[in-house]
Amino acid sequence: FRAMVNAADFARLTDFTYIDSDVTLAKFSEFVYSLGKKEITNWWKHKEMNAWIIPCLIKSQSAFPPDVWDSTPSTTNTNEAQHAWTNAQTGTKLSVVEALIRRVNSMSLRTGILANPNNEIVHRMARNGQRHTASARKSRESRQLTDVSKELQMRLSAEVKKHRESTELTKALKAQLKAAKEGSSEILTASSSGRVQTVSARSGK
Incomplete structure (x- = not known):
């Protein structure tokens, strides 16, 4: 704008960031429009149309506390x-x-911390694959152990049942043997299945 205005007006234009009140701001706006220069008018209209620009450029119009404004650099x-x-x-x-x-x-x-040379994507994928394989193996082994446990439990139950039946048969045989020795008329006979049957018979006495 230097070539469009005299030195005093140019100095006033470039010092607009030091406006210290709303009244001074209004007077500056009137001054800009009074110059009648299209480029300068458009320059100022742009700032008035965008409400955030003037508070960012002029301390008195900013919502920043004065100490914060003063401690903030004015350039990038x-x-x-x-x-x-x-x-x-x-x-x-x-x-x-x-x-x-x-x-x-x-x-x-x-x-001072060295980068891990084994932390590339290919290494992480390999470790993930190893973890999945190990997990699948453990799951398979767990199922196998479960199957074995079930089979052993079934066999154990069968043996317990056989033992219980054998014990009951032993008790029955002892009871019948005792009765026979005491002169009972019941004669013990054994079937092919191992069960003991009793029949009535005349005593030999």
């Missing part, structure tokens, strides 16, 4: 310097692989 030079520092540390126009390698090496040098 710090961020720009950070970009330059980052580029110097990591390089530019690198391939993805080279950038990752540089990043890992940089972190290792800074922290």
Whole structure:
């Protein structure tokens, strides 16, 4: 705008960020429109149409507390310097692989912690496969043990039943033997199935 206005008006335009009140802001707006310069008018209209711009540029119009405003940098030079520092540390126009390698090496040098060489995607997939295989094997072994346990339980139950029947048969035989010795008229006979049957007979006495 320097070529469009005199030195005093140009200085007033460039010092608008130091406006200290709403009254001064209104007077500045009147001043801008009074210049009758389309470019300057459009420049100021743009700021008035976007309500967030003026509070970001003028301390008296900001919702920031004064101490916060004063402690906030007025430029982005710090961020720009950070970009330059980052580029110097990591390089530019690198391939993805080279950038990752540089990043890992940089972190290792800074922290003293070496990168894990076995933590690539192929290693993680292999470990996942091993875990799934081990899980399937354990599940299969568990089912086999369950089947064996069921079979043993069935065999044990059968043996217990046979033992119980044998015990009952032994008791019955002893009772009948005792009765025979005491002169009972019942004669013991054994069937082919092993069961004891009794029949009435005349005593031999």
